[in-house]
Amino acid sequence: MTEYTYDVVVIGSGASGTTVAFETRSRGLSVAIVEERSWGGTCVLRGCDPKKVLIGAAEATNFSKRLRGKGIKQAATISWTELMAFKETFVEDVPEQRLRSFQDSGIETFFGKAAFQSNNTLQVGEDILKAKNIVLATGAAPNKMKIPGNEYIQTSDDFLSLQELPDSITFIGGGYISFEFASIALAAGKEVHIIHHNSKPLKKFDPDFVAALVSLMKEEGVHFHFDTDISKVEKKADTLEISGPNSFSLRTDVIIGATGRAPNIAHLNLENAQIEYTRKGISVNKNLQTVNNPHIYACGDVAASKGAALTPVVSMEAAIVAENILGKQVAIDYPAIPSVVFTSPKLSSIGISIAEAQEQPDKYEIKSHDTTEWYTYKRTNESLALAKIITDKNTQQVKGAHFLSEEADYMINYMALLMKANLTLTDLQTVLFAYPSPASDLTALN
Ligand SMILES: Cc1cc2nc3c(=O)[nH]c(=O)nc-3n(C[C@H](O)[C@H](O)[C@H](O)COP(=O)(O)OP(=O)(O)OC[C@H]3O[C@@H](n4cnc5c(N)ncnc54)[C@H](O)[C@@H]3O)c2cc1C
Numbered sequence: 001m002t003e004y005t006y007d008v009v010v011i012g013s014g015a016s017g018t019t020v021a022f023e024t025r026s027r028g029l030s031v032a033i034v035e036e037r038s039w040g041g042t043c044v045l046r047g048c049d050p051k052k053v054l055i056g057a058a059e060a061t062n063f064s065k066r067l068r069g070k071g072i073k074q075a076a077t078i079s080w081t082e083l084m085a086f087k088e089t090f091v092e093d094v095p096e097q098r099l100r101s102f103q104d105s106g107i108e109t110f111f112g113k114a115a116f117q118s119n120n121t122l123q124v125g126e127d128i129l130k131a132k133n134i135v136l137a138t139g140a141a142p143n144k145m146k147i148p149g150n151e152y153i154q155t156s157d158d159f160l161s162l163q164e165l166p167d168s169i170t171f172i173g174g175g176y177i178s179f180e181f182a183s184i185a186l187a188a189g190k191e192v193h194i195i196h197h198n199s200k201p202l203k204k205f206d207p208d209f210v211a212a213l214v215s216l217m218k219e220e221g222v223h224f225h226f227d228t229d230i231s232k233v234e235k236k237a238d239t240l241e242i243s244g245p246n247s248f249s250l251r252t253d254v255i256i257g258a259t260g261r262a263p264n265i266a267h268l269n270l271e272n273a274q275i276e277y278t279r280k281g282i283s284v285n286k287n288l289q290t291v292n293n294p295h296i297y298a299c300g301d302v303a304a305s306k307g308a309a310l311t312p313v314v315s316m317e318a319a320i321v322a323e324n325i326l327g328k329q330v331a332i333d334y335p336a337i338p339s340v341v342f343t344s345p346k347l348s349s350i351g352i353s354i355a356e357a358q359e360q361p362d363k364y365e366i367k368s369h370d371t372t373e374w375y376t377y378k379r380t381n382e383s384l385a386l387a388k389i390i391t392d393k394n395t396q397q398v399k400g401a402h403f404l405s406e407e408a409d410y411m412i413n414y415m416a417l418l419m420k421a422n423l424t425l426t427d428l429q430t431v432l433f434a435y436p437s438p439a440s441d442l443t444a445l446n
């Protein structure tokens with residue numbers, strides 16, 4: 001066994017761990033990072049980035065379909081093999097590049113599973129790492145359903161590596177992953193099912209917009225099975241049979257489970273460092289320190305913090321952890337968090353919900369706009385383009401916004417800027433936006 005000593009040891013090389021490691025190293029501390037899978041973590045290897053490449057092809061296909069007979073003769077079709085090869089160009093070099101950039105910055109790297117021996121000592125294989133500060137940035141992994149036949153249920157990691165897209169694919173869970181991946185498979189012309197255990201999918205988004213999205217996806221061919229539990233999966237010849245109560249039965253080629261993700265805390269031997277946790281993750285205070293050990297921090301998907309499991313949020317948490325390790329006492333203060341479901345059309349939200357605004361009619365005004373007939377959306381022949389903006393009745397400042405359209409990702413980011421700067425939609429009257437563009441519609445949302 002070899003023993004090493006550092007100012008900081010980070011466990012996990014995803015968006016959060018990488019941020020802490022680079023930030024503390026660039027300010028002069030001795031830093032080591034430990035990773036048990038490929039260097040780079042979820043977002044760049046198994047999440048946002050590869051997914052968005054597939055979404056790009058779905059967008060191109062859908063746009064050409066919408067313009068069929070309007071100047072486009074034939075809609076584009078997806079070649080899954082070519083698309084996966086293109087996606088791979090974004091992923092294949094990441095681990096090597098990330099490892100090299102750690103080493104070039106003087107961050108020492110350990111490959112293996114880290115586990116606590118005591119509150120300042122970790123074991124990684126044959127190595128013992130002692131540290132003044134330890135950062136848990138171990139992320140989360142897909143929940144596994146506890147039903148017979150769960151070995152036939154694959155994960156989002158598997159979907160993003162499918163060498164062939166089967167004719168029929170079923171997603172379990174009505175969250176981000178099922179909706180986004182269903183959109184991709186639908187654009188590729190496949191039979192798509194989403195099974196959800198209640199009648200409220202995408203529950204963090206505006207229910208009216210979710211209902212509108214579901215209707216549209218249904219019209220386009222997605223089979224939704226709401227209020228449907230499943231009790232087993234069986235292999236029948238070359239298909240899989242999913243069954244559940246009330247004679248529910250469905251035959252499909254591939255099943256992807258997307259029923260949420262659980263923090264990666266097993267095998268860390270947290271009890272050896274008296275680190276408290278719940279099923280939501282490592283318990284942390286506002287400075288992202290663990291409860292019994294101020295020098296042990298947790299950030300990102302593994303932390304039971306108030307921040308959503310989204311890349312910009314985990315990176316912000318990591319920056320706070322780095323500042324605190326460097327001697328500041330910074331509490332995390334989350335701004336309004338924009339979020340997008342990359343379906344077609346996209347669904348986005350920021351700030352307070354419509355329900356919250358409706359509970360305080362004296363304080364908030366809700367402006368609902370059906371923008372489908374606006375030039376921006378007629379030109380792209382979108383059948384659905386909706387917006388709801390919540391403003392403070394006193395200040396006119398934007399406090400929440402919700403969009404459903406192909407431009408919903410851009411619109412929500414404009415709202416994030418407005419909200420950060422405490423601007424009103426009227427303030428924008430004096431800004432010149434290039435025309436015609438979605439941004440030049442902003443003032444009309446007033
Ligand atoms: C399919 C998918 C799509 C997504 N799309 C988006 C999106 O569009 N936009 C968005 O904002 N967010 C998206 N997310 C969420 C986003 O990817 C995560 O919130 C973010 O990547 C979490 O980063 P992290 O650093 O906390 O954890 P991770 O990136 O998961 O990194 C944790 C690392 O720790 C390692 N590890 C775990 N345990 C140990 C151990 N004991 N020893 C050593 N190493 C260990 C793991 O191998 C892993 O590499 C998506 C997620 C998924 C799954």
Ligand SMILES: NC(=O)c1ccc[n+]([C@@H]2O[C@H](COP(=O)([O-])OP(=O)(O)OC[C@H]3O[C@@H](n4cnc5c(N)ncnc54)[C@H](O)[C@@H]3O)[C@@H](O)[C@H]2O)c1
Binds near residue numbers: 173175340
């Ligand atoms: N665009 C994005 O930003 C993006 C995309 C993908 C993932 N993510 C992140 O990754 C996380 C994980 O994504 P996800 O889609 O797995 O989780 P999710 O939390 O978005 O959705 C999981 C859904 O599965 C349902 N569910 C739970 N148990 C079930 C069961 N037994 N049967 C049927 N349905 C069940 C839940 O009610 C929930 O609606 C997200 O919460 C998000 O933080 C973000």
